[in-house]
Amino acid sequence: MPKHVKTLTDAKCRNARTKEQQLKMADGQGLFLLVKPDGTKFWRYDYMRPSGKRNSLSFGKYPEVTLQEARDKRSEARAQLAKSIDPADVRRTTQAETFEPIALEWIDTKSSWSERHKETTLSRLRLNIFPWLGVRPIKEIAAPELLAVLRRIEAKGNIETAHRCRSICGQVFRYAIATGRCDRDVAADLKGALKEVVVNCHAAIIETKELAALLRAMEDYSGHYVVCAALRFAPLVFLRPGELRHARWQEFDLETATWAIPIERMKLKKTEKIRRAGQKHVVPLSRQALEIIQELQPLTGQGDLVFPSVRIAPDAKGKSAKPLSENTIGAALNSLGYKGLMTAHGWRATAKSHLEEVLGHNKSAVERQLAHAVSDPNGESYDRAQYFDERREMMQRWADYLDMLKAGGKVIPLRRNAGGE
Numbered sequence: 001m002p003k004h005v006k007t008l009t010d011a012k013c014r015n016a017r018t019k020e021q022q023l024k025m026a027d028g029q030g031l032f033l034l035v036k037p038d039g040t041k042f043w044r045y046d047y048m049r050p051s052g053k054r055n056s057l058s059f060g061k062y063p064e065v066t067l068q069e070a071r072d073k074r075s076e077a078r079a080q081l082a083k084s085i086d087p088a089d090v091r092r093t094t095q096a097e098t099f100e101p102i103a104l105e106w107i108d109t110k111s112s113w114s115e116r117h118k119e120t121t122l123s124r125l126r127l128n129i130f131p132w133l134g135v136r137p138i139k140e141i142a143a144p145e146l147l148a149v150l151r152r153i154e155a156k157g158n159i160e161t162a163h164r165c166r167s168i169c170g171q172v173f174r175y176a177i178a179t180g181r182c183d184r185d186v187a188a189d190l191k192g193a194l195k196e197v198v199v200n201c202h203a204a205i206i207e208t209k210e211l212a213a214l215l216r217a218m219e220d221y222s223g224h225y226v227v228c229a230a231l232r233f234a235p236l237v238f239l240r241p242g243e244l245r246h247a248r249w250q251e252f253d254l255e256t257a258t259w260a261i262p263i264e265r266m267k268l269k270k271t272e273k274i275r276r277a278g279q280k281h282v283v284p285l286s287r288q289a290l291e292i293i294q295e296l297q298p299l300t301g302q303g304d305l306v307f308p309s310v311r312i313a314p315d316a317k318g319k320s321a322k323p324l325s326e327n328t329i330g331a332a333l334n335s336l337g338y339k340g341l342m343t344a345h346g347w348r349a350t351a352k353s354h355l356e357e358v359l360g361h362n363k364s365a366v367e368r369q370l371a372h373a374v375s376d377p378n379g380e381s382y383d384r385a386q387y388f389d390e391r392r393e394m395m396q397r398w399a400d401y402l403d404m405l406k407a408g409g410k411v412i413p414l415r416r417n418a419g420g421e
Contacts, residue, residue: 008033010067016041031074033062043070045077050084057087097181099141099172100125100134106175121168128153128165138173139182143189150194160197166190204346205338206353212405217336219406224310229296230324231332234344236289236399238351238370241330241344245323247306249297257290259283266371281371284392286399351398359397365390 008027016025016035023035030046043059059065059073077087095101103125107118132149133141146169153162169187176182205211218231234244243261252259260280285293293306300308309322329344348370355361365387 008067013041013062013067027067027071027074029074029078031059031070033070043073045074045087047077047081047087049086049088050081051086055086055088057091094137095135097137097139098135099138100130102138102176102179102181103129103172106172109175124161124165124168128161129169138176141186143186146186147190147193150190154195159195162194163197166194202343202345202349203341204349205342206350208354208358208405211350211354212408214336214338214342215402215406217338221332221336223332223335225299226296226307226310227324227328227332229292230307230329233289233292234329235347235351235402236286236292236395237283238347239283240348240371241326244344245307245326245328247323248304249301249306250304252285252293252306254290254294257285257287259285282388283369284388284395286396288399288403289395354401355394355398359394359401361394361397362387362390365394369394 008025012025013033016023016033017039018035018037020037022037024044025033025035027033032044032046034042034044036042041062043062043065045057045059047055047057049055057077059070062070065073080087080090104122107113107122110118113121129149132152133146136145146166150162150166153165166187170185173182173185173187177185205214215235221228221231223231230244234241237244237259239261243266246265247259247261251261260282263277263279263281266281296306300306305323307324309324310328311325312322333339333342333344352366352370355366356363368387369391
């Protein structure tokens with residue numbers, strides 16, 4: 001067999017240009033450089049499959065893949081063909097054992113996950129892991145290699161994200177072990193190797209005088225009407241910000257002054273959601289909360305969302321598919337000078353402290369209103385019947401108490417270590 005004559009050089013590849021049509025620059029034995037008018041260049045390898053059909057493989061982009069590396073790939077493919085092995089079949093098998101497809105396969109198995117949780121997990125992988133480890137055979141990834149990728153996240157100051165990514169990678173490795181494509185979970189070897197996460201509670205104002213000042217400052221907020229309404233509504237219901245932002249008109253009964261949130265939309269443990277499937281978390285609305293909702297109805301009532309995004313224009317029917325962003329209420333508080341002092345989530349801690357320590361409400365009723373699990377020997381149905389009337393009274397007293405503070409009424413100091421019952 002005549003020795004192959006190399007027709008391409010690094011200089012030819014580097015200087016190759018074309019203006020109108022794609023240019024194929026052959027190197028022999030099926031390998032060629034495909035040059036496009038936009039200047040991009042790709043290695044291609046044409047060959048005859050063992051079945052007798054023609055096929056083409058991509059060897060990557062030039063100059064990321066050098067001329068010599070493309071020739072090495074061609075030699076490897078020719079050696080496989082000499083044994084009647086199709087290089088395309090080898091590539092598919094190899095790719096199926098790399099990190100990214102295994103991670104995607106693992107996510108697909110999570111039928112119990114919400115779509116939002118799947119999207120969040122996938123986003124973390126795509127931003128922080130796939131660019132560096134996605135094409136690596138999973139069984140070849142070593143602990144130092146994974147650590148180097150996680151250190152990139154740390155270097156940006158995202159310590160918690162680095163820990164979450166390590167946890168996600170660990171689950172991918174364990175799935176690969178279970179499916180026979182990996183031997184060990186190298187993420188487990190990194191336990192203690194990352195910087196510790198500094199746990200910060202959601203900032204909340206607890207002291208009564210400071211709370212009164214905040215309420216008065218909120219009255220002066222001059223942002224978009226929907227944002228103003230959400231800002232005033234948040235302390236009256238003290239739910240998690242996500243539960244408030246995704247409020248839907250169909251969940252409100254203005255005649256009975258209640259807001260019934262599907263359990264599936266609450267932030268609860270998976271086991272709790274399964275146990276209470278089909279139920280709703282019913283929030284009694286105070287007179288003040290009801291007034292805010294009634295004021296909003298002419299503006300957003302034609303749509304699905306009570307608090308639609310103010311940045312995304314509604315459709316032709318005036319409906320918006322997106323709620324207020326998760327940072328909107330927090331940004332409003334920041335603009336009032338409360339950055340680091342109060343958060344949208346902080347109303348939960350504020351309400352709990354004042355309801356139990358100042359207004360003297362039953363701790364179990366408060367926990368129930370916060371949508372926390374309440375242990376009760378008499379069961380779930382007893383719990384609902386026992387506390388709903390008290391919660392309705394409690395929510396009205398809480399709203400009246402906030403009005404009194406805002407108006408400059410008598411400030412009652414918190415009774416520290418007071419009994420909750």
